[in-house]
Every structure is written in structure tokens, then in C-alpha cells.
Amino acid sequence: MKITVKDFRDMKGGTHKISVLTAYDYPMARLLDDAGVDALLIGDSLGMVILGYDSTVPVTMEQMLHHADAVGRAAKRAMVIGDMPFGSYQVSIAKTVANGVRFLKEASCDCVKLEGGAEVCDSVRALVQAGVPVMGHLGLTPQTAGQLGGFKVQGKEMATAQKLVEDGLALEAAGAFGIVLECVPAAVAEIITEITSIPIIGIGAGVNCDGQVLVTNDMLGLFEKFTPGFVKKYTELAPQIRDAVSSFIREVDNLEFPAAEHSFASKEDFSTLRDIFKS
Numbered sequence: 001m002k003i004t005v006k007d008f009r010d011m012k013g014g015t016h017k018i019s020v021l022t023a024y025d026y027p028m029a030r031l032l033d034d035a036g037v038d039a040l041l042i043g044d045s046l047g048m049v050i051l052g053y054d055s056t057v058p059v060t061m062e063q064m065l066h067h068a069d070a071v072g073r074a075a076k077r078a079m080v081i082g083d084m085p086f087g088s089y090q091v092s093i094a095k096t097v098a099n100g101v102r103f104l105k106e107a108s109c110d111c112v113k114l115e116g117g118a119e120v121c122d123s124v125r126a127l128v129q130a131g132v133p134v135m136g137h138l139g140l141t142p143q144t145a146g147q148l149g150g151f152k153v154q155g156k157e158m159a160t161a162q163k164l165v166e167d168g169l170a171l172e173a174a175g176a177f178g179i180v181l182e183c184v185p186a187a188v189a190e191i192i193t194e195i196t197s198i199p200i201i202g203i204g205a206g207v208n209c210d211g212q213v214l215v216t217n218d219m220l221g222l223f224e225k226f227t228p229g230f231v232k233k234y235t236e237l238a239p240q241i242r243d244a245v246s247s248f249i250r251e252v253d254n255l256e257f258p259a260a261e262h263s264f265a266s267k268e269d270f271s272t273l274r275d276i277f278k279s
């Protein structure tokens with residue numbers, strides 16, 4: 001049975017810790033869903049780990065919808081979260097709602113995620129009123145990382161930590177059903193998790209959140225450009241892929257591949273076929 005936004009929200013404070021992973025295509029989303037992850041996030045990290053940009057900023061609505069649609073089709077159990085790309089919720093409330101609706105109508109997402117605190121609460125309210133469930137994203141917000149001084153831990157001082165708690169409460173009051181909390185001291189994340197009544201999903205935010213999210217390409221060792229300090233690599237797929245491809249290249253060169261079992265035979269006698277064309 002598919003996990004709904006209500007099921008997800010109801011997991012707050014339970015004994016089960018929520019697991020979320022990013023997905024960008026059908027085959028990977030099928031694997032993650034089969035393994036039992038609670039939610040699949042089509043993150044705009046897509047820009048960096050799939051499309052090769054240096055940041056998430058260039059990612060467009062069309063790119064997000066293209067990938068989200070594939071993930072949406074793959075998810076049999078996991079809730080599917082579409083990440084609103086930079087520029088899709090900054091222009092006007094009307095455009096924000098129109099873009100949010102597209103994730104549900106055109107890409108079979110169950111909800112959207114957007115970055116920011118008090119400053120995005122009007123957008124959150126409008127989306128929720130229009131029937132688009134919203135997850136917030138606080139702490140290190142990659143779309144505006146430049147304004148935050150780069151990819152750095154946020155909320156390290158009392159004043160900035162207090163602002164994070166206020167933003168969390170503001171998002172909840174605006175109707176957000178959950179919040180991703182990125183790169184925040186574990187002690188601050190624990191307090192935000194305690195004080196809010198919606199699930200707090202940490203990434204680089206310590207163990208005391210309601211759940212955890214990672215970029216799949218990081219945790220599978222598929223993205224080699226850089227690895228944030230909070231990432232645990234559960235496996236190293238990139239060297240395995242390189243090894244497999246090297247074997248293919250070598251076997252093609254040595255005539256070891258394709259072997260008889262990968263080739264097709266026929267009962268027909270073709271011995272005269274060459275002569276037809278050679279004469």
C-alpha cells in the first residue's frame with residue numbers, strides 16, 4: 001500500500017525512523033521502492049549528480065518533471081516528493097501554485113518540497129490551499145547557498161539556531177507536513193524535532209531527527225566529484241561499474257564476447273550466401 005502524505009506525517013514521534021532517498025529515474029526508483037524506503041525525493045540535486053551542472057540553480061521545471069514522471073511511475077509503496085527548482089516559486093504566488101500543481105498532475109508526485117523559512121510561508125499556504133502538500137527545507141538550502149556563505153553548517157550560533165526553530169514553527173503553521181533539515185548541529189536539530197509536530201528529516205543533522213535523507217548517488221558511491229562530510233557511502237558502485245566496463249572492452253577486443261550462448265544460430269546452411277555477393 002502506498003504511503004500517503006498523512007501516513008508520513010503520522011510517523012512523527014513513532015518508533016519507526018523515516019527513510020528518504022533521492023531518485024531520478026525509473027530503474028533506480030524501482031530498486032529503492034522494492035527495498036522499502038518510505039519516500040523518494042526527486043531532488044534538484046539532479047542538476048549536479050545527473051546533469052553535471054556545478055549547482056542546482058540551472059535546473060528547470062521541465063527537467064524536474066521529466067525525471068519525476070519516471071520516478072512517480074516506479075513508486076508502488078514510497079511517497080513521491082517533487083523538488084521545486086530555483087525560479088519556480090520565487091516569481092509570484094500564482095506561478096508557484098501553477099508549478100506545484102504540475103508536479104501532481106504531470107509527474108505523479110504526491111507532494112512538493114521547497115527551500116526557505118518565513119519568507120516562503122505565503123507560498124506554502126497558497127500551495128496547501130490549492131491541494132498541493134508541501135515539505136519545507138531549512139538549514140543549508142543549496143539553491144541559495146551563496147547567500148549563506150557556501151555549503152556550510154547553519155545554525156551554529158544561538159541567534160541563527162533560534163531563527164531555524166522559528167522558521168520550522170512558521171512552516172508548520174503555514175501548513176507544511178514535514179521539513180528537510182540540512183547541515184545543522186545535531187543538538188539544534190534535536191530541539192527543532194522536539195518542538196515541531198511535523199516530521200523533521202535530517203541530512204547532516206544528527207541522529208535525533210524523525211528520519212534521514214541522503215542523495216542516493218552519494219550513498220551508493222556513484223557520484224565522485226565530491227562527497228559531503230555527512231554522507232555515509234554504503235557501497236562503492238563507481239569502481240564496480242568501471243571494472244565491468246573494462247572487462248567488456250577487453251572481451252570485445254579478444255573476441256571473448258559475445259560467446260556462443262550470447263549468439264543466435266540457425267538450421268539454414270549459409271555456405272553459399274557469401275558467394276552470392278562476392279561473384
Ligand code: KIV
Binds near residue numbers: 046180203213
Ligand atoms: O535536492 C536534493 O537532493 C535535496 C536533498 C539534499 C534533501 O534537497
